[in-house]
Amino acid sequence: MVHMTTTRPTHSDSLPPRWAVRAAHLVPLLTLPSGIWRLLLAAGHRGGYTEAGYQAMGISGWGVAYVVGLSVAGEALALLTLGLVRPWGEVVPHWIPLLGGRRVRVPAAVIPAALGAVALTVLWAPFAVWWAVPHADMTALGSTVTGFLYLPMVAWGPLLAAVTLSYYRRRRAAQA
DSSP, X not given: OOOOOOOOOSXXXXXXXXXXXXXXXXXXXXXXXXXXXXXXXXXXXXXXXXHHHHHHHTOSTHHHHHHHHHHHHHHHHHHGGGGXXXXXXXXXXXXXXXXXTOBXXXXXXXXXXHHHHHHHHHHHGGGGGGGGSOOTTBOHHHHHXXXXXXXXGGGHHHHHHHHHHHHHHHHHHHHO
């Protein structure tokens, strides 16, 4: 005979909706295409730029560090979305000095996430029409491919907003 035990979640009494979990996991995948493209630029690949366009960007020395750092930072920020659907977004992990084990206050998570969602939406919305704007420093194919690589970023802000709203509602309901 198999004994099944159910354990109550160690975080809030309600689990995030399945759609929110999927959306949160999708966000880091949205940043990968453009991040990989930037890493190729840092490695010396022109990435669709003309020779003159690539040279004008000045990706050498500190420029390489900047482009790599931008890709890493973007992916790290995208991964933070997972905190809105995982236990570590509600209770600080014990291994973090001074804060470990403390509950995350709802505004401490919601305010930065909401501001980030607005900023990301404003920042990336123009990329929905990337290929409609001529880019003299890029080849025609390079412009189209780059547009497709950045197009997923348009969804980052709205998905973060939806997951943030879900987090807020769930945490507020658990507190009530």
